[in-house]
Amino acid sequence: MAHLLFLVFSVFSAVCAAGIVLSRNSVNAAMFLLLSLLGIAGLFVSLDAFLLAFLLLLVYAGAVVALFVFIVMLLDTGGGTSPARSLVAKLAGLVALALIAAGLGSFALRGRLAAPGAAGIPAVGASLKAYAYQLFTLYLLPVEIVGFLLLITMIGVIVLSRKEEGNP
Numbered sequence: 001m002a003h004l005l006f007l008v009f010s011v012f013s014a015v016c017a018a019g020i021v022l023s024r025n026s027v028n029a030a031m032f033l034l035l036s037l038l039g040i041a042g043l044f045v046s047l048d049a050f051l052l053a054f055l056l057l058l059v060y061a062g063a064v065v066a067l068f069v070f071i072v073m074l075l076d077t078g079g080g081t082s083p084a085r086s087l088v089a090k091l092a093g094l095v096a097l098a099l100i101a102a103g104l105g106s107f108a109l110r111g112r113l114a115a116p117g118a119a120g121i122p123a124v125g126a127s128l129k130a131y132a133y134q135l136f137t138l139y140l141l142p143v144e145i146v147g148f149l150l151l152i153t154m155i156g157v158i159v160l161s162r163k164e165e166g167n168p
Contacts, residue, residue: 013039037061
């Protein structure tokens, strides 16, 4: 049953993430982001990480997505479609697609990712100290990468919702 729940939540999250990227309407992209975060929270719940699921929903789904929607509405884009992309944007998209394909190919050829050694890691339970220890030691790089991606996303929302010169 746990394997089935993992597959359902992971496919749901991946489909919603694709909806974020492929959506031309910025409000719809923010709603897809909310649904993707809900799927990730479901994955956390299936891993018995209830605190992380709650914090994800509270901080990211509750605050960040609402902030993005308010930024889009404050800048008065009306959720309209995005303008045609330039050659640089198309080239950047192709580079990103090539990097994703290379990563997936590498993962397929090498097999599973190696799990970190659990010898020096304290057991995670209801202790916030254990969560903090793992967050700032073992998982520091992924947390920093997620923070950087959120910064890039916020800058992208502002750039996408700015007005062109000559448009009222």
